[in-house]
Amino acid sequence: MTEWFSNLEFLSKIYWLVAIIGSLIFTVVMIMAFVGGDADDIGDIDADIDVDGAGFQFISFKNLVGFFTIFGWSGIACIDAGLSTPVTIVVSIISGLLMMVIMAALFYFISKLSDSGTLNYKNALDAVGEVYLPIGADRSKMGKVNVSVQGSMRELHALTDSLTELKTGTIIKVVDVTANGILIVDQTRKPIEPSRGNNEELPASKDRFIER
Numbered sequence: 001m002t003e004w005f006s007n008l009e010f011l012s013k014i015y016w017l018v019a020i021i022g023s024l025i026f027t028v029v030m031i032m033a034f035v036g037g038d039a040d041d042i043g044d045i046d047a048d049i050d051v052d053g054a055g056f057q058f059i060s061f062k063n064l065v066g067f068f069t070i071f072g073w074s075g076i077a078c079i080d081a082g083l084s085t086p087v088t089i090v091v092s093i094i095s096g097l098l099m100m101v102i103m104a105a106l107f108y109f110i111s112k113l114s115d116s117g118t119l120n121y122k123n124a125l126d127a128v129g130e131v132y133l134p135i136g137a138d139r140s141k142m143g144k145v146n147v148s149v150q151g152s153m154r155e156l157h158a159l160t161d162s163l164t165e166l167k168t169g170t171i172i173k174v175v176d177v178t179a180n181g182i183l184i185v186d187q188t189r190k191p192i193e194p195s196r197g198n199n200e201e202l203p204a205s206k207d208r209f210i211e212r
Contacts, residue, residue, distance in 0.1 A: 011088070012079055019072025026069045029062045057107065063100045071096035121181040124149045124156070127174045128188060135159060135166040135185070145172055145185060158183040 005013065057063065075092035083091070129147030135158055136143070143166065145158045158174075159182055160166050166187055176184035 011085060012076070015072050015075035015079065015092070017072075018068050019076055022065060022069035022072050026065045029065050058100060058104045060104075062107070063103045066099045066103045067096035070099040119149065119154070121149075121156075121177045121183070124174045124177060124183055129172055129174070129185075131158075131166050131168050131170040131172055131185075134168055137163050137165050141165075142182070145174075145183060147174060147183070156183055157181075158185045160185050160187075162186055 005016070008016065071092045074095035075088055078088035078091050124147055127147045127149060129145045131143060132146050132155055133144040135141065135145075138161065139159045142157055142159055144155055146153055146155055148154070149156075158172070159178075160172075161184065164187075166172060166185070171188055172185040173188040174183050175186050178184065
């Protein structure tokens, strides 16, 4: 192994070192990223591009690791293909930059998916639900309610301005949300739907009355 490496040309040695070291660090970075660790804490190099209000990180530690990894392996591939030194350098740099763009886009969309699952309490406004744990009158005691927020049923803390206690099973409507995410609810009623059966029977009864 040592003899093989010593027989390589200077440029090939550089590309092999960059590729091997970059691949090892890249593996560690990706494992940390997907098990919940923050690889960017290793370095403080950050350049955020604001896209639709979310940070699109182009220059970050993990993206630089991806750059050097692909830079090294693409350079080795170019040398093996017999390309000239200038072409090899240009191709490897372009390949590394493309890898940075791909990684930046990947982590950007992962963060967007994560954000979309975060509960926004303001989305509970006007939602109708049911009291799970009794709520004290005039905000005297915090209780819990079951309401549908962002497409799923959630159990959330709630207070009420009502002068009477809201007992378990009471139908409520969310009228406000506090800054710390506590729902302000008020008693309401389920909408009463007209009965089709009664509507259909009325004409028949009317006919019988006329016949008599």
